[in-house]
Amino acid sequence: MIATESLSKRFPKVTALDRLTVDIGPGVTGLVGANGAGKSTLIKILLGLSPATEGRAEVLGLDVATEGAAIRERVGYMPEHDCLPPDVSATEFVVHMARMSGLPPTAARERTADTLRHVGLYEERYRPIGGYSTGMKQRVKLAQALVHDPQLVFLDEPTNGLDPVGRDEMLGLIRRVHTDFGISVLVTSHLLGELERTCDHVVVVDGGKLLRASSTTDFTQTTTTLALEVTDTDTHPDGTRAVRDALHARGVTVQDGSGLPGAGHVLLLTVTAEETYDLVRDVIAELGLGLVRMEQRRHHIAEVFTTGDGQDERDEQRKEAVGHGG
Numbered sequence: 001m002i003a004t005e006s007l008s009k010r011f012p013k014v015t016a017l018d019r020l021t022v023d024i025g026p027g028v029t030g031l032v033g034a035n036g037a038g039k040s041t042l043i044k045i046l047l048g049l050s051p052a053t054e055g056r057a058e059v060l061g062l063d064v065a066t067e068g069a070a071i072r073e074r075v076g077y078m079p080e081h082d083c084l085p086p087d088v089s090a091t092e093f094v095v096h097m098a099r100m101s102g103l104p105p106t107a108a109r110e111r112t113a114d115t116l117r118h119v120g121l122y123e124e125r126y127r128p129i130g131g132y133s134t135g136m137k138q139r140v141k142l143a144q145a146l147v148h149d150p151q152l153v154f155l156d157e158p159t160n161g162l163d164p165v166g167r168d169e170m171l172g173l174i175r176r177v178h179t180d181f182g183i184s185v186l187v188t189s190h191l192l193g194e195l196e197r198t199c200d201h202v203v204v205v206d207g208g209k210l211l212r213a214s215s216t217t218d219f220t221q222t223t224t225t226l227a228l229e230v231t232d233t234d235t236h237p238d239g240t241r242a243v244r245d246a247l248h249a250r251g252v253t254v255q256d257g258s259g260l261p262g263a264g265h266v267l268l269l270t271v272t273a274e275e276t277y278d279l280v281r282d283v284i285a286e287l288g289l290g291l292v293r294m295e296q297r298r299h300h301i302a303e304v305f306t307t308g309d310g311q312d313e314r315d316e317q318r319k320e321a322v323g324h325g326g
């Protein structure tokens with residue numbers, strides 16, 4: 001759906017995108033990064049609204065440098081900032097946007113009614129937008145991005161300004177944009193946890209650079225830690241040590257987790273493949289020990305942000321994003 005190759009955007013004082021190469025397929029993809037990471041800049045380049053300084057990019061096989069208009073016909077865009085006229089109703093506004101994208105009057109009205117219903121605006125749709133809550137405004141912005149039945153939508157921070165309930169509702173809507181209509185979605189957020197729940201794929205950018213791109217399950221599975229606690233027996237008075245030695249002998253790296261508060265005799269091991277679980281089960285059975293606890297500590301995407309040098313000015317934002325995202 002989207003392919004970029006060494007894409008850079010330099011402003012006089014800042015490099016917003018730095019040789020970004022990424023491929024994004026169909027489905028719901030999250031573009032994650034702290035404020036200023038370059039997400040909005042990337043979206044504007046992909047829509048053909050802002051030229052890249054270097055590199056190239058394609059959206060739906062169309063070149064962003066030369067085919068911006070064709071891209072915007074096929075792609076919906078929900079901008080980050082409030083851009084709605086306060087004195088017209090949602091219906092009037094969305095019909096207008098549908099007409100702007102080339103739909104004839106009747107089709108524009110029908111599509112508007114369907115789309116507003118889909119995003120959860122009913123009677124309120126006839127009232128002026130100026131009196132809407134933030135959540136309702138976000139829904140109108142989403143509706144105008146969908147009304148011309150695009151193949152792909154770019155949603156820039158759609159949960160901004162929403163309370164937790166509003167956020168969950170918006171994330172549910174975004175999921176349904178794909179499942180109900182087959183429209184692929186690129187959604188940005190600085191809140192990592194919410195994209196982890198909503199997206200099939202996640203692309204993480206930091207300081208304009210690609211930090212990581214993979215499926216959401218890869219993100220979480222490859223970093224799963226297993227906490228393990230076993231009983232002691234007469235044969236193995238220190239069951240924890242026996243398991244650790246046996247797992248070591250089979251090439252599994254095990255850490256002693258007993259230093260952790262309240263952890264007791266706990267071993268921590270990194271699960272790299274499905275077979276690790278079988279191996280653990282076999283080792284415990286062979287030693288004749290009882291299993292007290294086997295618990296997954298699922299790591300979050302947020303952790304990709306904690307592996308850097310931890311020194312630059314983006315740190316505070318990362319921490320904030322991690323804190324809100326879990």
Ligand SMILES: Nc1ncnc2c1ncn2[C@@H]1O[C@H](COP(=O)(O)OP(=O)(O)OP(=O)(O)O)[C@@H](O)[C@H]1O
Nearest residue numbers: 011014015016033034035036037038039040041042
């Ligand atoms: N028109 C511009 N002129 C100069 N600098 C810009 C311009 N647009 C963006 N930038 C800078 O480029 C960097 C990336 O900005 P961008 O808006 O793409 O980030 P973002 O990840 O979308 O964050 P946010 O969610 O805060 O918008 C920032 O340092 C920003 O200040």
